[in-house]
Amino acid sequence: MQFERTRIDGVVLIRLDVKKDGRGAFARTFCTNEMAAAGLRFVVVQTNISRNIARHTLRGLHYQRAPHGEPKIVSCPRGRIWDVAVDLREDSPTYRQWQAFELSQDSDSAVHLPAGVAHGFITLEADSEVHYLMGAAYVPGAATGVRWDDPAIGIDWPAAPAVMSDADQGYPLLL
Ligand SMILES: Cc1cn([C@H]2C[C@H](O)[C@@H](COP(=O)(O)OP(=O)(O)O[C@H]3O[C@H](C)C(=O)[C@H](O)[C@H]3O)O2)c(=O)[nH]c1=O
Numbered sequence: 638m639q640f641e642r643t644r645i646d647g648v649v650l651i652r653l654d655v656k657k658d659g660r661g662a663f664a665r666t667f668c669t670n671e672m673a674a675a676g677l678r679f680v681v682v683q684t685n686i687s688r689n690i691a692r693h694t695l696r697g698l699h700y701q702r703a704p705h706g707e708p709k710i711v712s713c714p715r716g717r718i719w720d721v722a723v724d725l726r727e728d729s730p731t732y733r734q735w736q737a738f739e740l741s742q743d744s745d746s747a748v749h750l751p752a753g754v755a756h757g758f759i760t761l762e763a764d765s766e767v768h769y770l771m772g773a774a775y776v777p778g779a780a781t782g783v784r785w786d787d788p789a790i791g792i793d794w795p796a797a798p799a800v801m802s803d804a805d806q807g808y809p810l811l812l
Contacts (some may be wrong), residue, residue, distance in 0.1 A: 647751030697757015706752025716765025
């Protein structure tokens with residue numbers, strides 16, 4: 638696995654080492670030791686799957702309030718998504734900055750997001766699935782979010798959302 642750091646501390650693109658042969662391919666998708674060697678201590682607490690029927694389904698931007706911040710590793714085993722991380726750590730030099738990655742069944746990659754970074758995505762194909770390794774437990778009372786179209790963040794989405802939850806459309810704007 639290769640770990641590519643980005644301009645947002647803790648947001649790391651993970652590239653898989655894919656072993657191909659006549660049968661197809663094999664890749665290690667998570668390794669505690671390789672993560673630790675890259676300075677990323679990650680303990681898988683929960684894993685989630687998100688199935689999205691329509692193209693241009695937008696989910697997010699979500700995070701859990703401290704002390705329930707949730708590191709996560711996101712991948713797209715089916716279809717294709719435009720995946721976004723937004724730094725909401727007020728003491729971070731990249732506070733309110735965003736970074737996006739195209740993840741797909743063919744990208745052989747995943748994205749690590751640390752606690753304090755909000756996450757969202759828009760699907761670029763129908764029937765796209767998103768897989769999560771979660772470094773903290775889901776705490777419904779701590780789950781919250783920021784608006785996908787908040788001008789204070791200014792995400793340059795590749796498409797307008799066709800499908801969103803009412804909750805995602807109702808988050809308050811950052812002051
Ligand atoms: C996150 C979560 C949700 N749920 C229940 C709550 C609802 O009854 C249902 C759907 O939840 P929600 O609408 O929050 O699902 P998403 O909009 O896909 O939320 C996720 O999508 C964004 C992009 C993320 O990064 C988070 O992982 C997560 O917030 O699953 C659970 O039971 N456990 C969980 O860990």
